[in-house]
Amino acid sequence: MRPMSASVPLEVIPLGGCGEFGLNLTCYRYDDELLAVDCGLMFPEDGMYGVDLVLPDFSFLREQAASLRGYVITHGHEDHLGALPFALREAPAPVYATGFTLSLLREKLAENSPGYKVELVEIHPHQRVTVGPFTVEPIGVAHSIPDAVSLALRCGAGLAVHTGDFKMVGPSQDPSHDHSQGHKSPLGGTDIERFEELGAEGVLVAVADSTGALEPGLCGSEGDIAEPLADLFATTSGRIIMAQFASNIERCNTVARLCRRFGRRLALEGRSLRQYTRHAESLGLVSFPPGLRATLEELQSLPSRRAVVMVTGTQGEPGSVLRRLALGDHPNLSVQPGDTVVLSSRIIPGNERKVNRLVDLLCRQGATVVDAVRDRRVHVSGHGYREDLRRMLLLLNPRGVIPVHGRYRMLIEHADIAHQVGVERVHIPQNGGVIEVNDQSMRTTGQVEVGRVLVDGKGVGDVEELVLRDRRHLAATGTVVALLTLDSSGGDLVRPPELTAVGVLGSQEYDEILGRATQALAKTIQELPPSARGLPEELAEVVRRRLRGFFRKELDRKPFIIPLVIEQ
Ligand SMILES: [Zn+2]
Ligand SMILES: [Zn+2]
Structure with missing residues (x-):
């Protein structure tokens, strides 16, 4: 091993997530030792028939397995966590994450790899852990899932900040905070002070999420939607069907509070929704007042003005609760004239057609659909907009910026923001590009193998393998x-x-x-x-x-x- 010296550069190697949505996986290498940040998957795009999941290609991690010191996961969204059980089989290493993320991961590992043993280490904001040559410090950020963190990564070359997904909402700005119920808020807010301190310390490079880079202004807080939703509850006499992302625990809290205020009871329908809320309940991140939750059968016996059903399927995914409701093909629930369906979500790019068909079908059944098209206040994003991104860079005042996560245009727009705030070096990365960062420069010095691996119900493979598997399947069944x-x-x-x-x-x-x-x-x-x-x-x-x-x-x-x- 070389002696530690400032001349050894830090290498940042994004293996996925640059120029695409999902597959977020970034390696940091210092003095031949590696740390992987996040390990996400992608849901199949239209036309990938028979494919259930898309994973990043793990060739590089496999080759480097002996020098991989750990995985650090910023938060529990599938595009940051979902590929980890697969990666651990190819390149095992300890996993570091906050409580909610670890709770989700434990269940995933139990499902995917029963009996598999891996060291799981819980990390906390304001506490540093050593992972190989890196000191890792999590910093709390507001996002659309509990316990999300940015990472300050210190090594001999200097300080790197990996933002993960974030928006600039401090704890005090968020009126949806309700400590009176005795539970900690899932969205603790972005620790603006800590980012400022890091900026003062001197940040060599910021590797930052670009998902919101096309949206003007500030993203806004979860509290912003409480009032518009309260108006809707106040003026709606029929049943409310509330569709949202299952992992958005803070929104569950918002809806639970509204149910209590307006005398409605709440049923949760859909496996993932029950799964996420179970994890959140066990950690005290969500609280349903006694008597608020109801089964579908119990709701059926109440007048419709007293019923709210929370469901998943905002993207029109086949088999999801909302899709089945739209088709009239759900075993225990159907949409009636007089129902109000709230789509408290955004359309994930690429799903426009599916979502439009979904909304049409719900309207044909006589439901009133309230979505962001009709009232953009019924949803707030978890990803910082342009002004959020700008403020983060102003706080960190980094020497270099590497915009990651998002379509290529988003990376470009984010790079523009970095130039505007006077960042010296801005580098738009390619998946697999090895970016060498030191005091003097930031440049691509090599390329490692990257790609996508497809997974169907029967295993992992490439396109040809899946075709062959289809044929075997046909022959067998x-x-x-x-x-x-x-x-x-x-x-x-x-x-x-x-x-x-x-x-x-x-x-x-x-x-x-x-x-x-x-x-x-x-x-x-x-x-x-x-x-x-x-x-x-x-x-x-x-x-x-x-x-x-x-x-x-x-x-x-x-x-x-x-x-x-x-x-x-
Ligand atoms: Zn996220
Ligand atoms: Zn993300």
Whole structure:
């Protein structure tokens, strides 16, 4: 090992998240020892059929596994945490994160890798830990999930600040803070004072989130939406269906408070929503007053003006609660005229079409939809806007800035802001680029292997592997083709569904089982609300789900379902 000296540079190596949404993973290397910050995944884009998740390519981490000293995770969003269980298999190392993030990670590891042992270390703002050649200090930031932190990373080359996702909202500015209930607030606010102190100490480089770089002004605090939502609660006489991101615990608190104030009871519907709130409840980050929570059945027996259902699925994801409600295909709940559906969320870029279809379907069922289009005050982002980004850079006053996370244009805009505040060196990174940072300069000196790895229900691989896997799957389980002929005017079925199975059933059972499958399918379709019946794409989704369920239950098999919807 070389003697520690200021001439050894710090290397910043983003392995994902630059020029794209998700896959956030950045390596810091000093004197041949490595620290990985975050390890996120990406949800498949349109057209990635059959792909469940996208992971960063871990080749570099695998090669460097012997010098990897740890993973530090800034917060629990999937684009920062979701790929970690996969990375740990290839390049094991201790994981450092705050309480809520660790709580989520423990459950993920138990699900993904039962029996897998890894050292998990809880970190706290204002407490430093040593990870290899780095001293890591977490700094609390406001974001849209509890316990988010920025990281001050000190090594022989100087001080680097990795902002993670943040917005500039200090604790005192946030009126939604309610300490009277005895729970600590999930959004403790951004520790502006500490950032200022770091700035005074001298920051060599700031590696900063760019997601909000196209939005003018300040992002605003969670408290900003409390009043608009209160107006909505005050003026709505029907049931309220509140859709939001499951991890936004502070919004759960906001809605719970409104329910109490307006005498409504609250049901949480959707696995991820219950999962996140369970973690938050166990850490005292969310509190539901006694008697506030209700089951769907209990809500059903109340007048609609006393009911709120919180759901997930703001992006129109197939299978999500809101999507199934929109299709009229949820087993225990349906949208009625008089319902108000609040989409307290933003549209993640790329999901515009899915979300618009979702909103249309809800409107067709007679619901009033209140989203950011109608009233932009029903949602506040967790990502700092241009003014937030500018203020952060002013506080840190870094010698260099590396804008990360977001589409290329966002990185450029963020770089512009850095130039405007007088940052000397600004470097737009490429995934895999090795950026050498020292007192004198900041430049790319090399390139390591990066890419995307696709995951489907059966494992990890590249595109060709997934195609081969589909073929093996077909060979092993067979295929069911469902032909539905719609009347082009009304959207009703012209004749009963026609099913053909290949490689699924023996001749003995063929007619009997297929006959029952046909009946079950016809019944499901009949029960769909008229609004969802005539739409080929939505119908195909329902058919796939219904038949998958049928064959799983009847035969314990998962044939490949191909719905064909034609109009006549
Ligand atoms: Zn985030
Ligand atoms: Zn993020």
